[in-house]
Amino acid sequence: MSWTEERVELLKKMWGEGQSASQIAKELGGVTRNAVIGKVHRLGLSNRSGGGGTTAKAAPAKDADAKPAAPKPAKKPAPEPTPEPATAAEPAAKSEPKPEPAPRPSNVTPLRKAIVPAGQPLPPQPSANEISPEALAKQSEVERHAKRLTLMELTERTCKWPIGDPATEDFYFCGLPVQQGKPYCEAHVGVAFQPMSSRRDRKR
DNA sequence: CCCTGATTCGC
């Protein structure tokens, strides 16, 4: 793969949005995150203003050879004053052709404290409804030693199964290692992906 | 362990 204008543009866009190099690499395809980072540097668009990013220590200092300092004027118009969209989550999918069809169980909205009017209509806890007794058992058992991750701590290999009441402090995500490809751990995959047949009217 | 970006350097 080569850096066509289109790809470079997508790279710029995503990098600007604060996407990580690995995410960008995955989106682009055909390149590794190293390639992305390398390109980013070559393009001169390194430091993103704020950042969620981690690590940004520029201090090689390992090789004793002193480089006569780079005479880099580096004119950075210093764009984006504060482009951060307050909204916590959201990969900012504007016109994404592929908006991640990850079949969520239901609620995935841990915004603030109470998004639910403290009334009754609590979002149906996916774990609740009638499901295979075995799966349920396994689920509750697993949930006891869940890693209890927050929204921000989720990655592609942490189970994204919501546990608890989103309107409460007692809300978190499973966080256990996901099953290859799936968004949930084994136990939760079991209750998340069920044949419509067995799911169809089961009690109720 | 997972992840992040930064740098180096042979190609």
Next chain:
DNA sequence: GCGAATCAGG
């Protein structure tokens, strides 16, 4: 210019 290997940190 490119990016794997490596480094450094969370």
